[in-house]
Amino acid sequence: MNKGPALRPLSNRPLLTVEAISLIYGESDAGLIIDTLKQFRAEALGYVIQIDKLWRTGAFDDITRYVHSLKTMAAMVGAERMARLCQVFERQLKTRDMVEAQRSYPVFEVVWAETLAEVDKCILADGEASSDAE
Amino acid sequence: MQSNNAPVVLFIDDEQFLLNAYQRMFRQSDWQSLFCLTMKEAYAMLELHPIQLILCDYYLQDGTGAEFFRGLDHKYHAVKRVLLSGSSEDFTDELIKAGLVDQVLSKPCSKQQLSLVIEGYLASVKSASCLS
Numbered sequence: 344m345n346k347g348p349a350l351r352p353l354s355n356r357p358l359l360t361v362e363a364i365s366l367i368y369g370e371s372d373a374g375l376i377i378d379t380l381k382q383f384r385a386e387a388l389g390y391v392i393q394i395d396k397l398w399r400t401g402a403f404d405d406i407t408r409y410v411h412s413l414k415t416m417a418a419m420v421g422a423e424r425m426a427r428l429c430q431v432f433e434r435q436l437k438t439r440d441m442v443e444a445q446r447s448y449p450v451f452e453v454v455w456a457e458t459l460a461e462v463d464k465c466i467l468a469d470g471e472a473s474s475d476a477e
Numbered sequence: 478m479q480s481n482n483a484p485v486v487l488f489i490d491d492e493q494f495l496l497n498a499y500q501r502m503f504r505q506s507d508w509q510s511l512f513c514l515t516m517k518e519a520y521a522m523l524e525l526h527p528i529q530l531i532l533c534d535y536y537l538q539d540g541t542g543a544e545f546f547r548g549l550d551h552k553y554h555a556v557k558r559v560l561l562s563g564s565s566e567d568f569t570d571e572l573i574k575a576g577l578v579d580q581v582l583s584k585p586c587s588k589q590q591l592s593l594v595i596e597g598y599l600a601s602v603k604s605a606s607c608l609s
Contacts, residue, residue, distance in 0.1 A: 368502055369588030375501070386494045411536060415563040416494050418585045 353454070356423040359461040363421025377469045383420045384462050387413055391455050398448060407436040417458070425458045484508045484599045485526050489519045489545065490534040490561070495584075499532075502588040508599060514538065516545045523549075528556055529602045530595060534584075535562040543568070546577045555605075557598040561586065 364379050365371040390409045397406045414429035432451055435444040486508050488499045496512045503510045511526060513519050516539045522528065533542040542560045549556070560572060563584040572578045582594065 367585055367587045368498065369592075379498075382494055382497060386492075408536065411563060412492055415584045416492065419494070419498060 353424055353428060353450070356427050358422065358424050358454075358457055359465070360421035360423060361465060363423075364419070367419055373469070377466060379420055380462050380465055383416055383422075384459065384466070387416055387455075388459070394451075403436055403439070403444075407433055410436060420462075422458045422462075424454050428454050484529045484602065485511060486530045486532065486595055486599075487511045487513070487519060487522055487526075487528045488532050489513055489516070489537065489542070491515070491536065491538045492534070495534070499591075502591065503595075506592075506595075508595065516540050516548070519545060520548075523553060523556075528553075530557040530559070530598045532559045532561055532582075532591070532595075535560060535564055543572055543577055546572075555602070557602060559594060559598070 361376050361380070364376050368375055368379070390413050394406050394409050394413075397403075397409070410429050410433045414426055414433060417423075417426035417429060428447070428451055432444065432447045435441075435447055484507075486503075488496060488510060489512075490496050490499075491514055493514065496514070499510065500512060511522055511528070513522055514537075516537055519531070519533070531546075533545055535542045537545065542562075546558050546560070549558075558578045558580075560578045560581045561584050562568075562581055569581040572581060579598070580594065582590070
């Protein structure tokens with residue numbers, strides 16, 4: 344069975360390492376981490392919705408741009424699995440390796456859903472901690 | 478803390494998320510940061526502000542960072558140019574040899590990486606202006 348060699352290391356990568364946000368931004372304020380995750384959630388979700396629409400129309404240049412943007416944003420918040428998948432998916436789209444890209448897209452959907460769930464968990468935990476403090 | 482004659486740095490990226498990040502990172506820096514999403518806005522900013530350093534993303538809404546730097550008027554020849562690339566394509570040597578950019582950085586960049594690069598270029602601009 345061909346699982347697509349480029350995707351094999353994905354499971355070894357963490358879904359979300361929020362410490363990456365502190366490293367990138369150079370500060371460890373909890374408010375910064377939650378604000379950044381909220382921004383990521385809003386903007387990345389918009390891109391994923393666009394990719395979903397475009398996938399059905401075959402507008403691969405546009406999809407490539409969105410995947411490229413998602414890759415950087417995911418890396419900025421420590422969504423390592425998503426960032427790595429976007430890197431592989433972008434390369435497949437750029438080279439029009441549609442056999443591999445068709446294989447990657449369902450994985451992309453799953454990894455995005457898992458990443459989103461992790462992001463939401465962090466945001467929710469912060470909200471609960473804030474209401475406990477009040 | 479910025480003084481009135483603080484150096485000016487322009488960030489260009491088509492991702493608001495990235496511009497917000499740079500804004501957050503450098504809200505308390507020794508230079509003034511300006512931000513824009515498109516080449517068109519960036520050309521206008523250059524006319525309006527004494528910009529000394531530009532950090533520009535490769536993929537923009539209205540072109541590429543390489544096209545942006547290629548389109549800069551000769552009067553901005555002293556402005557330092559850094560290209561921020563999220564791509565694995567290796568065009569670094571080509572762009573530097575062509576004199577289009579001074580440096581290419583791979584995204585995502587940390588505050589620490591960016592600070593070092595920005596401070597280095599601003600120091601070189603300052604020493605060049607002292608000599609002239």
